[in-house]
Amino acid sequence: MEGRGPQVPRGAASAQPPPNMTESQRFDAIIIGSGQAGNPLAYALADAGRRVALIESRHLGGSCINYGCSPTKALLAAAHRAHAIRTAGALGLRVAAPEVDMPAVIGRKNRLVELHREGIRKNLTLEHPGIKVLHGHAAFVGPRTLMLTPNREIEAQKLTAPLIFINTGTVAAWPDIEGIREVGALTNETLLDLAELPEHLIILGGSYIGVEFGQMYRRFGARVTIVDTETRIMSREDEDVQLELQQLLEAEGIEFVLGARARRVSRGADGTLTLTADTRQGERRLRGSHLLVAAGRQPNTASLGLDLAGIDTDEHGYIRADDELRTGVPGVYALGDVKGGPQFTHISYDDYRIVRDRLLHGRRRRTAARPVPYVVFTEPQLGRVGLSEKDAAAQGVAYRVGKLPVYHIGRARETEAPAGFLKVLVGADDRLLGAAVLSEQGGEIMSMLQIAMAGRLKYQQLQNMVLAHPTWAEALNNVFAKLRAPQ
Numbered sequence: 001m002e003g004r005g006p007q008v009p010r011g012a013a014s015a016q017p018p019p020n021m022t023e024s025q026r027f028d029a030i031i032i033g034s035g036q037a038g039n040p041l042a043y044a045l046a047d048a049g050r051r052v053a054l055i056e057s058r059h060l061g062g063s064c065i066n067y068g069c070s071p072t073k074a075l076l077a078a079a080h081r082a083h084a085i086r087t088a089g090a091l092g093l094r095v096a097a098p099e100v101d102m103p104a105v106i107g108r109k110n111r112l113v114e115l116h117r118e119g120i121r122k123n124l125t126l127e128h129p130g131i132k133v134l135h136g137h138a139a140f141v142g143p144r145t146l147m148l149t150p151n152r153e154i155e156a157q158k159l160t161a162p163l164i165f166i167n168t169g170t171v172a173a174w175p176d177i178e179g180i181r182e183v184g185a186l187t188n189e190t191l192l193d194l195a196e197l198p199e200h201l202i203i204l205g206g207s208y209i210g211v212e213f214g215q216m217y218r219r220f221g222a223r224v225t226i227v228d229t230e231t232r233i234m235s236r237e238d239e240d241v242q243l244e245l246q247q248l249l250e251a252e253g254i255e256f257v258l259g260a261r262a263r264r265v266s267r268g269a270d271g272t273l274t275l276t277a278d279t280r281q282g283e284r285r286l287r288g289s290h291l292l293v294a295a296g297r298q299p300n301t302a303s304l305g306l307d308l309a310g311i312d313t314d315e316h317g318y319i320r321a322d323d324e325l326r327t328g329v330p331g332v333y334a335l336g337d338v339k340g341g342p343q344f345t346h347i348s349y350d351d352y353r354i355v356r357d358r359l360l361h362g363r364r365r366r367t368a369a370r371p372v373p374y375v376v377f378t379e380p381q382l383g384r385v386g387l388s389e390k391d392a393a394a395q396g397v398a399y400r401v402g403k404l405p406v407y408h409i410g411r412a413r414e415t416e417a418p419a420g421f422l423k424v425l426v427g428a429d430d431r432l433l434g435a436a437v438l439s440e441q442g443g444e445i446m447s448m449l450q451i452a453m454a455g456r457l458k459y460q461q462l463q464n465m466v467l468a469h470p471t472w473a474e475a476l477n478n479v480f481a482k483l484r485a486p487q
C-alpha cells in the first residue's frame with residue numbers, strides 16, 4: 001500500500017489541469033465538506049504552505065455543529081435542567097414546576113450554533129489566507145477534477161488538485177414506509193428548529209438519536225413513543241445495558257414499541273398522525289402529533305460523481321477507503337462518516353490526524369488500531385469503550401466481568417443520582433478490555449477507564465489507587481472487587 005497516495009511537496013501540482021483552465025482554479029488540495037475532519041485538515045495544510053480550497057454546500061461546520069452534537073447537547077442541557085427542577089423535592093427543595101419556553105430554548109441553541117459557525121468562518125477565512133472557502137456543491141468530473149456548482153448565481157467552475165479529501169458526511173435515511181414523505185415527518189435537522197412543543201412525538205428508531213431526542217422531549221413535557229424494528233433499543237449494546245436504559249426511560253414515561261415493522265403513516269384532517277406497524281402482538285396504530293425519523297443515516301455520495309472519478313462505494317453508498325483513509329484513486333482520501341464505520345465527531349477528527357500525519361509529518365497510523373469511545377447523552381449517560389460482552393464472545397476473547405450498581409457509590413447517594421451500573425471487562429493479563437458506564441458522569445468515568453486502558457494499567461492498580469473522596473472516580477476502586485467469570 002506504501003505510496004498509493006502522492007505526498008505532494010509544497011506548491012506542486014502533479015495532475016495536469018484540463019485545457020482552458022486558469023491557474024486560479026488549480027489548488028494543492030481540495031477538501032469537499034466543512035466537517036469535523038475537513039476544517040482542521042484545511043488549517044494544517046494551509047499552515048504548511050499549501051493552497052487549499054474548501055467547498056461547502058450548506059453551513060460551515062457540518063453536522064456536528066449545525067444539526068448534531070452541539071445543538072442536541074444544548075437542548076438536552078435545558079431538558080435535563082427542567083427535570084432537575086421537577087425532581088428537586090427529593091433533596092428537600094420546594095420549587096415551582098418549570099415552564100418550558102420552547103422559542104427561548106431554541107433561541108439559545110441557535111445562538112450557540114451561530115457562535116460555533118462564526119468561529120469556524122473566521123478561522124477558515126481571516127486566520128488562514130491560504131484557504132479559499134467556496135460555497136457550493138462539488139462533484140467529480142474526473143479522478144482529480146471537480147465541478148463546483150456555486151450556491152450563488154455565478155457560473156459553475158472546474159477545480160483541480162493532486163490531493164482531494166472527501167468529508168461529505170451523512171444525512172438522515174428515510175425508511176421505506178408508505179406515506180412517510182407526505183406527512184411532514186421531521187429529521188434531526190428540522191426537529192432542532194421546531195419552536196413548539198409536540199403534544200405526542202413518535203420516534204422511529206431507538207438508537208443514539210432516538211433515545212437522546214426521546215428523553216429530551218419527554219423532559220420538555222411531550223408524550224414520547226419510540227418505535228424500533230429491533231426487539232431491544234441500542235442494538236449494539238449488551239442486553240443488561242439495553243434493558244436498564246429502557247427501564248430508566250420508561251420510568252420517565254417514555255413508551256416503547258419494539259420489534260415493530262412500521263408499514264404506513266398518514267395524517268388525518270385534524271392533523272393527527274397515524275403510524276401503522278406490525279408487531280408480535282398484531283397490528284398497532286399509534287396516534288401522535290409529530291413523527292421523528294431517526295432510523296439511521298445515509299452517506300452524501302449520490303451526487304458526488306464518484307463513478308466519473310473511479311471511486312468505489314459499498315452497497316449503501318459509503319466510500320470504500322483503506323485503514324489509512326485512501327480510496328482506490330491515488331491522491332483521493334475519504335474522511336469521517338462518509339467512509340462508513342463508527343460515526344462520531346472524535347473519529348472524524350482522528351481521521352484528520354491520520355491524514356495530516358501521513359502527508360505532512362511522514363508518520364503512518366491506521367484506523368484499525370484506535371479505540372472507539374462514545375457517550376450517549378441521556379441522563380444517566382452511557383459511556384462505552386473497548387469490548388462489550390457481546391464483542392468478547394463474538395471474538396472468542398476470555399474475560400472476567402465486574403458490575404457495580406451506581407447506588408453503591410457514595411457520591412451517587414449524596415447527589416440523589418443512584419441510577420445505572422458500571423461494568424468492566426478484564427482480560428487474562430489483568431488489563432482492561434472494555435467498559436460500559438451507565439451513570440451520572442458516565443462519559444467522564446468511561447474516559448478515565450479509557451486512559452487506564454491506554455496506559456495498560458492492571459486492574460489492581462485502579463482497585464488500590466488512592467482516589468479522592470467522595471468522587472465518582474471512587475467507583476474505580478470498588479468495581480473490580482466484583483470481578484467474576486461471565487455467566
Ligand SMILES: Cc1cc2nc3c(=O)[nH]c(=O)nc-3n(C[C@H](O)[C@H](O)[C@H](O)COP(=O)(O)OP(=O)(O)OC[C@H]3O[C@@H](n4cnc5c(N)ncnc54)[C@H](O)[C@@H]3O)c2cc1C
Binds near residue numbers: 034037059343345
Ligand atoms: C442528531 C445527531 C447528534 C449527534 N451527536 C453526536 C455526539 O454527541 N457525539 C459525537 O461524537 N457524534 C455525534 N453525532 C455524529 C457526528 O455529528 C458526526 O459523526 C460528525 O459530524 C462527523 O461528520 P463528518 O466529519 O463526517 O462530516 P459532517 O459534519 O457531516 O460534514 C459534511 C459536510 O459536507 C457537506 N457536503 C456534503 N456533500 C457536499 C458536496 N457535494 N459539496 C460540498 N459540500 C458537501 C455537508 O453540507 C456538510 O456540511 C451526532 C449526529 C447527529 C445527526
Ligand SMILES: NC(=O)c1ccc[n+]([C@@H]2O[C@H](COP(=O)([O-])OP(=O)(O)OC[C@H]3O[C@@H](n4cnc5c(N)ncnc54)[C@H](O)[C@@H]3O)[C@@H](O)[C@H]2O)c1
Binds near residue numbers: 210228230375
Ligand atoms: N451521542 C452520540 O455520540 C451520538 C448521538 C446521536 C447520533 N450519533 C451518531 O449518529 C449515527 C446515527 O444515529 P441513529 O440513532 O440515527 O442511527 P443508528 O443506525 O444507530 O440506529 C438506527 C435505529 O433505527 C432502527 N430502525 C431502522 N429502520 C427502522 C424502521 N423502519 N422503523 C423503526 N426503526 C428502524 C434500527 O433498528 C436502529 O435501532 C450513529 O451512528 C451515531 O454514531 C451519535
